Amino acid sequence: MVHAVCPLCGRFVESLVGGLCPQCYRANHPLIQLKKEIVIQRCRICGAYKYGDSGWTQEVEVLEEEIRRKANRFLVFGGRVTEVVLRVRPEDRILEVKVKGVAHGLEDEPYWENLTAPLKLRETLCDGCVRHLAKRAAATVQVRAEGRELTGEERRAVQEALTALAKSKGLRTSQVPIEVEEVPHGVDVHFATHAAAREFVRILSEKVFFDVLETSKLVGITRSGREKHKQTLRLLLPKFKKGDVIELKGNLYLVEDIRASKLILLDLERAEKTTIPLTRSTLNAISVHTAGEELEHGVVISRSENLIYVMSMRDNSLLEVEARGPKAARLVPGSRVSLLRREGIVYLVTFEGEPSSSRSSVG
Template sequence: MRDEGEMSERVFVCPICGRRTERLIDGLCPDCYVKHHPMVEQKKAELTLKICKKCGRLGYKGSWSDTEEELLDQIRKDLKHIVKLRGEIRDIDIKIYPRQGSMQLTVTGKVHPEIQQFYQEEYEIPVKMEYTICDACLGRVSKAKRAIVQVRASNRELTQREKNILLGLLEQTASMKGKGADLSPWQVKEESGGFDLYFSTISAAKEFVNNLSHKMYFDTLETGKKVGVDSSGQEKFQVTFRLLLPGFTKGDVIKYRDRYYLVKDIDSKRVFLLDLDSYVVESVVLLKSFISQTSTVARASEIQRGIIVAVENEKVYVMDKDYKVYEVDVKKSEGIFRIEDKVGILFHEGKIILVPLQDK
């Protein structure tokens, strides 16, 4: 006959992880319960913040702050409209990373009273930045939007690298002594796939486009429309500059004249391509005629990863993540591919293409 101590020792099995545990919370072990019941549920897909292009003040929901700490106070007050909190929350730390486009929440607490110890969870909420003018500055500057600069990429969104180049030029322009405010756009909106920049003068928009052309390649389409008549009776026009970046970017695989290339790098004038047949790097001048003859075969994120398991003469054997091995004919495999090298594997039109990784 068992004594009372033996009768009280009960062991359960978690249905998710299969581990043995002395306690179940709603049918799960404590670890699995925590994993499947986060303390935070995001209500908004993203957070929209504003930066005044004239004075640098930070804005959220119509309120403007002089410091980042004041902005965080505004966000804390509105946190219940941004996320839903569960369980017993002891502390919430908020950090804003505007250039990275994110807000980080670090939450300390526990989601269920039967969980013995408090723990931390981190959440990242996307942040959309709008460069505009605060209420205080709006009355002191012209509200005219005589020119619009639209920055887009063909059949893709701008990469973070391209966004950083654009935002870096905006900061550089705004910091110019004497004329920074006159040359800066009064409003910058991050739209789907790119940016719209609003200028009060056509000349300021043209100078910005010219400065940006020294940092990245794009094709420019200029259009204009009549928007009214000024006090002297002269017609007023609004000009739109549409800047279109190529459909490919660093890390993509493209096809040009029936040959496959890895885009190693790209600047304002040239693109550096790795021929995926000869594995020789070529430098090509960026012209509309060249871009029109290219097609993007795969984005960098779409290329599968594999590892070289054998190299024999002009044959390379590569294994994918599912442990399937492929035999690939490579004319100049010696010195290019070595056993245990990590490579990209691309399947296109019945052909297997090996793509050296960018960080090799």
């Protein structure tokens, strides 16, 4: 006997579940749904697979088991599920999932539902291949900075140089880096050939200033009797970085930018921009007065045409600063600045922000 009509499909049924016929109810209450993209790594050289933090494996079955154990990461189960069958098809970039269960609210017998999820393959190198290749590296470029960590910007410049190298003509893909290793205080890049290492250094030198120290070590003899050398190119970036205040011949400067062959500075005394060529002798004459992250912060309290009163966030003292340069002209009560004090003189270093509602209550 027919009691109801399904509003979705128009079928006549004995009774409705949640206002729908059982088929439509199932369709609207899937047992599984994909909540996240599934990404697996595949080694470019040996073809091994890895999912998440598991180990590398050559066996698709092992990969499958690993994915099954972590199914909750990418699947949402929407009912009483009693069985899950998973099949990974890396070549087709597909993961097939079959589940048996009953949607919540249904009084049915368990039934099967299928889901085909896209599989994303990320090409990389497995740990074993990296170790193997690192041993074969003919040249290593070590990127370091004198007495400090590399900045995020400098690390990005290394990545960009590697990208540019990968695109450069005349180099085969096999010559492009074997491994890029983040090490304490810097980055090591291992190359299979000396030529690739030198080309990388040349590209990087267009963006970043550094000294190069080259060393070579005899590591063996080739079958034809030639000596085999492992080359190390140590790149040393200056002790100062963008945003630091440096001292040169008694004057203080903010480092606004470091180019391949020049320094762009702000003379703090004159509040004027200046550019000086980067040479060995200039470099030796420079000392870091205050690192950017150690500058004092303050808020402008009031100002006249020539004087700015800033409250230091370090000790709440009220400091008087001469208003010089275009930066100072923009300052209004509530503006945030960074400061430097030397021998009783206060220098305005950077303008850090417009007055904000939370800070303006201070002024």
